[in-house]
Amino acid sequence: MKKTIEVSPNQTFLVKGPAKIGIIKGEISILENTLGKEENIVITRGKALPIKAISETVLDIYMDNDDAIEPLEEQFPKEWASTTNLFENLEVPTLIPILGSVDSGKTSLTTFLANTAFKKGFKVAIVDEDVGQSSIGAPCFVSMGFMEKTVSMLSEVKLKGSYFVGSNTPSRLLHRTITGVAMMVKKALNNNAEMVLIDTSGWVYGRGARELKTSLILMLQPRILIALQRENEIEHLLVPFNKSSVNVVRLPAPKTYKRSRENRKFLREILYQKGLEGGQDITINLAQISLKYTLLGSGSKVKPEKLEEIKRILGCLPVYTEESADLLYIVLPNDEIKINKDITEYLENQLCKTEVYLTQKRDFESVLVAFQDKNNEPIGIGIIKKVDFEKREITFYTSTDKEKVKSVQFGLLKVSEDGEELGYTKIL
């Protein structure tokens, strides 16, 4: 349905997606980005935008639900505006991580700061650490982009670099998340960024989250750190730094539009679909590529006597085995034996002094991967369809040009060809 609304200057409201806004008359501001007559903005399902009218404005709003428009008291807390003081006499380059719990407004504040700093003439880069609700790049990636214009949403920021973490949550992959942020910050600084805003994930509770956030702050060594809070829900993350010189700027969180788990999943899935669009099966021999974040392909053939011994102990013929200085790697047929600690330890004691790693053929199916070119730059995502252990070939579903693929980085998430999340696998 279409609704035409007239808004007076300073009137503020939220538009919830799915919706499209067309400006018929006047001007609006979204987090310091001004939009005028004949400009449009599309808001996807699960997203919402706080809008303020600058002048007498007429808007055409196309929406599914009658309650898509909601009046707001303020577009953002007034304290946010005072952050622009931080930009006066700023030593550049400056890194500013923005911390807060889920739906605390981190991405909105990042957008606001990015627009404000851009208008002041800073060369601004944004690093998106949130692998679950990515704004700049694809889900499961840490991404980076430079502000080339003011934006209403960070998805408008052009992607300049990204690093594949391999999961939609950092929880099992803290080290890859930190590596991604470090790489993206380095890339931003190498490209002369004066201000790097780091939009973080809302994972702030529990030991894993504390490890990640402490490590991130230590790695970044920022002079300024922004903590966005409704009350004092992330103070525990700030305590380890209360004797350091970092300037912790505490800001109030606005009342935000909460995204449901389903909507978060939906938003990720449309991005996997986009990444896999026009996909086809490509088969690559392991000799042609290097594999990262998998144990597969790093060793050599197991001697026949040892293979016999493995067969005897397990009571079945493995699909594949390989051995390296630190590991005996065994891929089993599906459901042939129950993999557990006892069987692994028994094999370790009987066969070798190294670790034994057991996995099943099925664990490879549907695993999300990222491809890199010869410069290690990401060139697309794909899904493992089949591993032919005999021929040492992997078949992927992807739209990436096979000729350009020089390296494949394995993830932990499984995704269908239709872009549906199917759960997790283990390190392969």
Ligand SMILES: Nc1ncnc2c1ncn2[C@@H]1O[C@H](COP(=O)(O)OP(=O)(O)OP(=O)(O)O)[C@@H](O)[C@H]1O
């Ligand atoms: N003043 C406001 N009132 C209501 N909703 C708002 C307001 N400002 C922003 N929002 C909306 O609330 C939602 C959550 O805000 P935002 O994405 O900035 O939070 P976040 O902390 O980054 O969330 P996440 O934890 O998912 O990364 C967004 O759709 C945003 O547009």
Ligand SMILES: [Mg+2]
């Ligand atoms: Mg966010």
